[in-house]
Amino acid sequence: MFFIDTIELAGLGNRHYLAGGTDAAVAVDPPRDFDQVLAAAARRGVRITHVVETHIHNDYVTGGLELARVTGASYLVPAGAHVSFARVPVSDGDTVTVEAGLVLRAVATPGHTPHHTAYVLEERGTAVAAFTGGSLLIGTVGRPDLVEPRLTEQLARAQHASVHRLAAELPDATAVLPTHGFGSFCSSAQAEGDHTTIGREKTANTALTTEADSFVAEILAGLEDVPAYYAHMGPANAAGPAPVDLTPAAVADAGEIADRLAAGEWVVDLRNRVAFAEGHVAGSFNFEADGKIATYLAWMVPWGKPVTLLAETPEQLAAAQRELVRVGIDRPAAAAVGTVREWTDEGAPLASFPRSTFAGLAGQGTENVVILDVRRDSERAAGHIEGSVHIPVHQLHQRLGEVPAGTVWVHCAGGMRAAIAASLLDAAGRDVVAVDDGFDSATAAGLPVITG
Known part of the structure; x- marks a missing residue:
């Protein structure tokens, strides 16, 4: 009997998966902070024997390389992807045995990237789930414009062909488990619903109900701006990301916060927007911890500029730090926890707006x-x-x-x-x-x- 655990990263609009049987499991598209994957494996009492990537991700830093290292798992990456680390190259039709009766089969699905690969989980020869990454999503497909502008139309056509291949080769009951599409900017449209099957997608997915030329014209016309930090994610993933560091940042007092603002650095207040509007450190910016902080802060901050985080609680700060390492903002320059009065020099007025x-x-x-x-x-x-x-x-x-x-x-x-x-x-x-x-x-x- 097999299992599939879904682990959601709501802030980035992504999901990753742990799938296996009684003794062994495979991790699919893990994020940089993969402790949730290890915890899921521990709850199941299984060993992670394989870590797989559907593609070199453009929207987050992968934890695949380090997860494979700490678990001793084989690290599977599409063969055509150019990377700077040792891995098991995967080509169309390759299979790996997770455990007796449970096999993972690679299916080339170019489109979101040139070397994108889906993985079909087969139990005793029957396809039960397809990990489709940025290929076949719920009601839509992954964007084809994140690699190279000159390849966009070509990849859009490849995307159409890839999802039709999946629909033709897999049984209607096969669960479709994408990585993107739950708010991610890697999706060409926003998903409706949180689960689907091949059969449902045949009637609901525009890529499967529209002929190729119309589909390509529609998807190209609907493309919007790409988050600026995407330009840094692919190279980081191809080079092999360093292990994540979630230890607390250095503590900044009111004087240091003022100095960092004076130096032109970004001081980011994580409190909710109501509290910020009522009173905040003059010159600070408001990115709510409960909002899409990773997406919007990483999109807007000049890449590499030091960021100081201001939080109400240690838990709020830790959660934000975790969100940010997923998109390559590895370490806050400094941080402070407490009240806005503690972040300003005594007697200094607070800024506010209605x-x-x-x-x-x-x-x-x-x-x-x-x-x-x-x-x-x-x-x-x-x-x-x-x-x-x-x-x-x-x-x-x-x-x-x-x-x-x-x-x-x-x-x-x-x-x-x-x-x-x-x-x-x-x-x-x-x-x-x-x-x-x-x-x-x-x-x-x-x-x-x-x-x-």
């Missing part, structure tokens, strides 16, 4: 204020407030000079990204109001929303 809603904006009137929309292009295209300025949040720190003069009412789709943007504007000395509201409320508030 929060409001779309109804508040409508009551204010839109003629004498700047309305800044920090959503993505596709969100903007679906509907926006007439006369608003559009700068996606991940571009704002580089385009602050483009924000017109006046009080800035900044909004996104729900409030988290608006809070990030408001903190950037506040640090730059702008008068800002953070709209902490769902965009659906804009029309109800009577604001002039242009759709389509």
Whole structure:
């Protein structure tokens, strides 16, 4: 009898897996902090004999190499991927025996990357699950544009062919277990639902219900900006990531925090956006610990710039540090835990800015204020407030000079990204109001929303 444990990384929108039988197991696409994989294996009482990668990841730093080292497992990586470490190269049709009656078979599925490989788990000759990585996702497929712009159309066509191959070769009951697609920017669209099968995808996945030319045109037209840190993930994974270090960062007092701000470093406040707006260290930025901190902080911070983290509790700090090592921000330059008053020199004033809603904006009137929309292009295209300025949040720190003069009412789709943007504007000395509201409320508030 086989088992499959799903381990979710909600912050990055990814999943990884531990699958096996009574004695042995295989880990699929593990993250850099793989202690959850070891814990799952310990609960099952199995030994990890194989660690497999579906591809060289562009959105997170893998823990595969180090997990294989500490467990003594064989490390399987697609043969065509250029890497700088010893591994077991895997080609189409290769099989490994996990234990008696349980076999893992490699299926070449190029598209998300040129050498992408899916792994089919077979129990006594019957396919029971397919670990599809960034190939066949729930209702969609992985992006084909993360490797090289000149290859994008070619990879999109390969992606279409790959998912059709999986659909043709595997039984309808086969579980489809992707790595991406649960909020990850590696997905070409956002997944609906959290589980699927080959049979369901045959009727629900646009790649399987659309002919190749139309599919390619549709997927290329829908591609949006790629998080900037992706450029660093592939090379780090190909080189072989160093072991993770989650020990606490050096403690910074109020004086050091002030010095780091004066030096142009990033000081990041992890508290929720309500608390931050009410009072914060002047010049600090707000990336909520409960938001997508890894994605947005790694996307926006100049790569390699020192980051100091401010947290309410040691647990909040540790969780954020764990999120950040997954995307290559290995060590905070410093950190502080406590209250905002402890992070400022005695007598120094706190910075703050107001929060409001779309109804508040409508009551204010839109003629004498700047309305800044920090959503993505596709969100903007679906509907926006007439006369608003559009700068996606991940571009704002580089385009602050483009924000017109006046009080800035900044909004996104729900409030988290608006809070990030408001903190950037506040640090730059702008008068800002953070709209902490769902965009659906804009029309109800009577604001002039242009759709389509």
